[in-house]
Amino acid sequence: MVSSLTDREAEDYLVLILSDSNPPTGGFIASAGLESYYSHGFLTHGQDQLVSSTLSFVEHTLANYATSVLPYMCAAYALADKYVQGDERALDAIGRLDWHHHTLLLNHVSRRASLIQGMALLTLYMRSFAPYPGAKDDEHAQPEPKSHAFRARTLVEQLRLRIRRGGAKLSSGAMSLSATELAGHLAICTGVFSCCVGLSVERMIHVNLFLQARNLMSCSIRLNTLGPYLAHQLLATKLRHVVSRSEALLSRHASEKLVSYAYRDTSQSEDAWLDDELDDTDMDVACTTWPLGDIVQARHDQLHSRLFNS
Secondary structure, eight states: OOOSHHHHHHHHHHHHHHHSSOSOSSGGGOOTTHHHHHHTTOSOSSHHHHHHHHHHHHHHHHHHHHHHTHHHHHHHHHHHHHHHTTOTHHHHHHHHHHHHHHHHOOSHHHHHHHHHHHHHHHHHIIIIISOOTTOSSGGGSOOOTTSHHHHHHHHHHHHHHHHHHHHHHHHTTOSOOOTTOOOOOHHHHHHHHHHHHTOOHHHHHHHHHHHHHHHHHHHHHHHTSSOHHHHHHHHHTHHHHHHHHHHHHOOHHHHHHHHHHHTSOTTSOHHHHHHHHOOTTOOOSOOOSOHHHHHHHHTGGGOSSOSSOO
16 A cells, blocks of 8 residues: 555556556557457447447456456565565565466467566566666666665566576477466566556556456457447446456455465475365355356457457
8 A cells, every 4th residue: 555645646657657558568469359259240230239248248358357367466466575575485486376377378369468468568667667777867776785676676587587488498388387487477477567666456456457448448449349439438437337346356365375375385296285275165266257258269360360469
């Protein structure tokens, strides 16, 4: 939580920057499965039906995002904060969390989009937000060792190095990665990025849900399924409530379990940890709530013509 008016103003300004569509993070090429959903005939024709079908798609997508992505994002934020506070174990824990998220993404299309945007977000931090040596102004000057800014920069540098290492292994056909190698998924990188730039967990959650909704409206405009005025009308009215409902679906307990998983004793086998920690009747876990969306998105590469990468 922010502690003063000055901090609140700084966070508000940061939110405005992150809410802009200009940051080069690759989101412009991703439709979150909307293009495939439309091309397969799930968005019915006729203005009224098209609007209701689009709203249904957005609501299902955001609900699935809240239950399958946000828990990892919050867990990554918590681990990044632990590292910045001096816990060196958190670096390897982020690697285990990243691979755990990799296994939950059920199709290659969503994995591809997640990996592209994840690395792009960390690159954005290093080139635009991180302090650097030789800076003349106080805000971007090289920070003191052990300071929040220094530890944050070190964390992102280490993660980018491990992502390059992990990406090379995945490209060569590796079926798994160690804790010292990362795939570099967007949810994990977003949690780390938000912690490093000083965004609170609450604002991170709300901003990312809003950006998901706004991106889907932008994709609808480019697909010519909705006009720009109607898309912004929906974003200003009905989707505001959809974002709020989706935010309420997030289980903080699921995030805490993921942190516990990431910190698990490495001498303990995966199966043993799962037997100890997971209960089939427990609903407070990260999960996919819309299998149809995953199935349709997985067919994106089979489309004859495509505007988007995913």
